Amino acid sequence: MRKAVLALSPLHQSVFRMIRFERLSVEEAARQLDLDPQRVEELLTAVIIALVVDT
Numbered sequence: 001m002r003k004a005v006l007a008l009s010p011l012h013q014s015v016f017r018m019i020r021f022e023r024l025s026v027e028e029a030a031r032q033l034d035l036d037p038q039r040v041e042e043l044l045t046a047v048i049i050a051l052v053v054d055t
Contacts, residue, residue: 004054008047015043
């Protein structure tokens, strides 16, 4: 899993870290990253797909 996460862009890694480890909501992460919540959901979806494909 670590290899898959490190292969992602820094923005994808930030979204993953904030939601998975810092336990922020999509809305909270979006505020901190100054992004639309929909964009954060898209980024998180891409991370989840990358993790599934890697396993």
